[in-house]
Amino acid sequence: MWIALLLALGAGLSTTVGSLLGLIVKKPGPKFMSFTLGFSAGIMIFVSFVELLAKAMQTVGFIGSNLVFFIGMGTYFFIDLFLPHEYIGQHDHPQDKYYRIDEGMRRLERTGLLVAIGISVHNFPEGIATFVGTLEDMNLGLAIAVAIAIHNIPEGLAISAPVYAATGSREKAFLWSFLSGVSEVVGAGLAAIFLMPFLSESLMGYVLAAVAGIMVVISLDEIIPAAKSFPSEHVPLFGMMAGMALMMVSLWMLK
Secondary structure, eight states: OHHHHHHHHHHHTTHHHHHHHHHHSSOOOHHHHHHHHHHHHHHHHHHIIIIIIHHHHHHHOHHHHHHHHHHHHHHHHHHHHHSOOOOTTOOOSOOOGGGOGGGOHHHHHHHHHHHHHHHHHHHHHHHHHHHHHHHHOHHHHHHHHHHHHHHHHHHHHHHHHHHHHHHOOHHHHHHHHHHHHHHHHHHHHHHHHHHGGGOOHHHHHHHHHHHHHHHHHHIIIIIHHHHHTSSOTTHHHHHHHHHHHHHHHHHHHHO
16 A cells, blocks of 8 residues: 555656756757657556456456446546646647736746646546556556656646746745645545545456546546647657557566
């Protein structure tokens, strides 16, 4: 359990890596960002279908596991619907006056705050995914944590850049990014508190199916659009294929 919580902590606090990039470097190259985001999406999609959903079907059956899989997708959809966020190429909000940088530093700071709040809520189920995956299999949890960590780096960049530009405060920019990542640890902690006392083989099967649904939505709705927002042609596709191939080889070696 403690290793699962530590992996969730590491994945969540990777937002601070993006925050530091926003403070010390101008901007990572488009091909690098496209490839790494595509790589992250490939890992998460492959793990969701080949490991999580497959194990859930073995435990609770085809109908039950797939029903919960879609419930997981729907749950994340409603989170996104009621508290959208945006970064890089993803646009959940209409591009109103609060999202136009040229309208002033105050609105730019508001952008960073809204992104931080939205990402914090979206990071919550990612912490649950890391925790549950680690409980099922240590290597599976590590793979999920790495994929989420890669995904969180540009999120941290999206928070720190506008806040730093608006306020000139490195401390405030870093703090907001740090707090958004902490929500993943909170998600993992709540999963430990409420799941561990009742954990059984059947419950684990349902949870794995729900987590698979959440991870697929995160990949399709957030990571892939973000990867394709960079002018890098087919680099996101190559990254996604590389992520899937790496996961396939690693899972095969662990069998």
